[in-house]
Amino acid sequence: MKVTVKVPGTCGELVQGVIDGTNFHITCPIDIYSYVTVIVDERFKEIKSNQVGNKAITAIQKTFSYFNYDGGAEISINSDLLRGKGMASSTADIVATIIASTLAIGERIDIKLITEIALSIEPTDGSFLAGIVAFDHLQGKRLIKLGEIDPIPILIFDIGGQVDTLNFNARSNLARLNLLREREVDRAYKLVVEGIQIGDKRLIGQGATLSSLSNQAVLFKPYLTKLLELAKVEDAILGINVAHSGTLIGILVNNQKDSLEILSKIKSNLPRLNHLITTKIINGGYQILKER
Incomplete structure (x- = not known):
């Protein structure tokens, strides 16, 4: 199975801070993306990549582990997002990897699971969620779809x-x-x-x-x-x-x-x-x- 998924980056956030003790941000997704392709074949015995970062490798490993899949995969990332700037580049890579690898092994998408895996790797932007949302990027305690x-x-x-x-x-x-x-x-x-x-x-x-x-x-x-x-x-x-x-x-x-x-x-x-x-x-x- 071969699956390609794209997730938008961001220009930072519309709002970010703490209210009533809970960290959150309001998403600011933009029309620029990270594209991740995952290929799964029964002949693959390990995870191979095109110089993919460690976070994406960790994402596919955690996804396979959750579904008890012990095979390998090929993963490639093509991203238009800059690193270390606030464009949610890591979130886009990680989430697209989780979704693509989930589908590639024949499993169904579960937003809650995607969120849990992503947050276990690093603070996560809510840009992968539909519409504009208020989201707790550290622990996932707050998720409100604003429209x-x-x-x-x-x-x-x-x-x-x-x-x-x-x-x-x-x-x-x-x-x-x-x-x-x-x-x-x-x-x-x-x-x-x-x-x-x-x-x-x-x-x-x-x-x-x-x-x-x-x-x-x-x-x-x-x-x-x-x-x-x-x-x-x-x-x-x-x-x-x-x-x-x-x-x-x-x-x-x-x-x-x-x-x-x-x-x-x-x-x-x-x-x-x-x-x-x-x-x-x-x-x-x-x-x-x-x-x-």
């Missing part, structure tokens, strides 16, 4: 460097800092939820901006203040989001035709800020591309 959205154009910038997700979440001061920003995070959460429910993209942008600002005490983003100043005078800018544990800044734009003009103004005002890509925020969820 569906129309695509939102987004300009994605990178401040440089990399952030290791495991090290970030192991910081000794993280719990204290999240507690201090809980009120702002709660307000941001409510704004985004309302925006999704009534289809108001500007409310979504306002909530994302509030969460981004409150996260400056946790992981500071240079350029954010100047981008906010620009957003105040440019009606086409809906808001600003960040990778709360990464290096990305996203500019949510009202429509596609305004993207070039806003990009030009940002480049003029902040020439050192690296523009990675212009894409769109979409509804999350995995897709099975091939199964034979």
Whole structure:
């Protein structure tokens, strides 16, 4: 059996923090993907890969172990997502591997099982879940489907460097800092939820901006203040989001035709800020591309 699955990456999160003692984020999936192909054949005796990372290997091993499958497989990953930036690249690889390997050995997809295996490997983004969700990326205690959205154009910038997700979440001061920003995070959460429910993209942008600002005490983003100043005078800018544990800044734009003009103004005002890509925020969820 050969199966190919794709899972979207992210531009960080729309909101991230702690409410009532539970870690969570609101997903910000984008139209950029990781593609994983798993081939299972009774002649295979081991897991072979095309330079696949250890996390994907661990994912297929844990999946096979759960289903008591003792054969081998060939796995390949083709990803358009950058590492260490906050694009949920590892989540996309891991989850796509779990789904592809599950289907390749003839088993059924179980979202709860996928979540449990992924979380046993590392903190996990909810981008593989349908629509936009609030999700506990550390323990899976919270999963709330907030709804569906129309695509939102987004300009994605990178401040440089990399952030290791495991090290970030192991910081000794993280719990204290999240507690201090809980009120702002709660307000941001409510704004985004309302925006999704009534289809108001500007409310979504306002909530994302509030969460981004409150996260400056946790992981500071240079350029954010100047981008906010620009957003105040440019009606086409809906808001600003960040990778709360990464290096990305996203500019949510009202429509596609305004993207070039806003990009030009940002480049003029902040020439050192690296523009990675212009894409769109979409509804999350995995897709099975091939199964034979």
